[in-house]
Amino acid sequence: MDFEQxxxxxxxxxxxxxxxxxxxxxxxxxxxxxxxxxxxxxxxHLAIMLTSFVLGVLFLAEPLATGASHHRMASGAILLLLxxxxxxxxxxxxxxxxxxxxxxxxxxxxxxxxxxxxxxxxRALRRWYIPPFIAAVTIDVAFRTSLQSVLLWLLVxxxxxxxxxxxxxxxxxxxxxxxxRLEALRHTFIEQEN
Amino acid sequence: MRESERKRIxxxxxxxxxxxxxxVVRAWAFAPDDxxxxxxxxxxxxxxxxxxxxxxxxxxxxxxxxxxxxxxxWNRRERKHTSGHLxxxxxxxxxxxxxxxxxxxLDWLYGEIAELGEVDRSVMLLMLDGHSYRDMSDILGISExxxxxxxxxxxxxxxxxxxxRT
Numbered sequence: 001m002d003f004e005q006x007x008x009x010x011x012x013x014x015x016x017x018x019x020x021x022x023x024x025x026x027x028x029x030x031x032x033x034x035x036x037x038x039x040x041x042x043x044x045h046l047a048i049m050l051t052s053f054v055l056g057v058l059f060l061a062e063p064l065a066t067g068a069s070h071h072r073m074a075s076g077a078i079l080l081l082l083x084x085x086x087x088x089x090x091x092x093x094x095x096x097x098x099x100x101x102x103x104x105x106x107x108x109x110x111x112x113x114x115x116x117x118x119x120x121x122x123r124a125l126r127r128w129y130i131p132p133f134i135a136a137v138t139i140d141v142a143f144r145t146s147l148q149s150v151l152l153w154l155l156v157x158x159x160x161x162x163x164x165x166x167x168x169x170x171x172x173x174x175x176x177x178x179x180x181r182l183e184a185l186r187h188t189f190i191e192q193e194n
Numbered sequence: 195m196r197e198s199e200r201k202r203i204x205x206x207x208x209x210x211x212x213x214x215x216x217x218v219v220r221a222w223a224f225a226p227d228d229x230x231x232x233x234x235x236x237x238x239x240x241x242x243x244x245x246x247x248x249x250x251x252x253x254x255x256x257x258x259x260x261x262x263x264x265x266x267x268w269n270r271r272e273r274k275h276t277s278g279h280l281x282x283x284x285x286x287x288x289x290x291x292x293x294x295x296x297x298x299x300l301d302w303l304y305g306e307i308a309e310l311g312e313v314d315r316s317v318m319l320l321m322l323d324g325h326s327y328r329d330m331s332d333i334l335g336i337s338e339x340x341x342x343x344x345x346x347x348x349x350x351x352x353x354x355x356x357x358x359r360t
Contacts, residue, residue, distance in 0.1 A: 023205070103259065
């Protein structure tokens with residue numbers, strides 16, 4: 001059997017469909033799969049950005065409105081800066097997405113880059129976002145003496161510790177192995193070039 | 195992009211290029227549940243790719259790129275429902291095999307294609323579908339000489355396999 005004969009066999013698929021497709025069920029399946037979980041890192045990125053902005057505005061609003069609790073302005077400013085830094089990081093990421101070649105290898109490079117970005121962001125989060133976030137809340141709590149404020153501070157700390165551990169887990173169990181697999185696949189693409 | 199426009203394009207692609215998607219699915223997935231899973235995943239990625247599609251790229255080039263990349267990514271995920279393992283629970287069935295599905299020669303061809311590495315497998319599919327070296331280079335992102343070397347290797351392999359079969 002030569003290659004031309006193989007093409008004849010191959011082309012029979014166009015003449016006699018091998019499968020019928022239930023299009024209504026397919027649309028349902030697509031909607032269901034679109035809603036699947038995107039990952040802790042993506043969710044926490046958005047959550048921290050929104051929380052920083054909302055809390056920052058709330059912390060600034062009180063002293064501006066009442067002329068009291070000026071210490072909150074420091075907390076509010078820190079949180080707004082964190083929110084702004086997160087937004088800038090997201091915008092930079094969006095711009096970075098468009099610079100890859102429009103090909104399978106380009107898609108692979110983009111996927112590897114996304115994993116690198118996720119890893120870099122997760123590390124930056126633990127180093128540059130969580131400590132200032134804790135500092136902002138601590139400044140606010142330090143000026144109050146109620147048990148509620150202390151409990152709130154402990155709750156925020158617990159949430160951030162859990163978030164940090166979750167991010168570490170996602171990096172180790174998902175992103176780092178994924179990067180290895182993508183790089184191995186990339187190697188098979190370009191091996192003939194060398 | 196409006197939802198209705200997106201649906202119109204998707205339904206049009208499904209109508210005209212369903213064969214292309216099914217070829218990629220058959221080349222990467224071998225158990226019925228895996229084929230169903232991969233087909234749905236390819237359909238999802240095509241749906242999500244529609245707003246990014248620009249008419250200056252040929253449709254089949256775009257669809258092949260999305261379908262092949264999805265197959266690569268799918269192949270790397272752990273799946274409990276690979277042949278002999280648990281069926282995928284709660285999965286809707288969108289594919290229904292027709293009587294024309296059984297063809298020993300085609301089964302042999304797909305069996306041999308499955309033995310190829312993923313990049314060679316992609317080249318083989320594109321070659322069988324009549325794409326030029328240039329098209330393959332554009333879709334895969336590798337040089338035309340790389341494509342040529344792979345094609346030479348694939349043809350040699352299949353010539354030997356065809357002789358074994360007779």
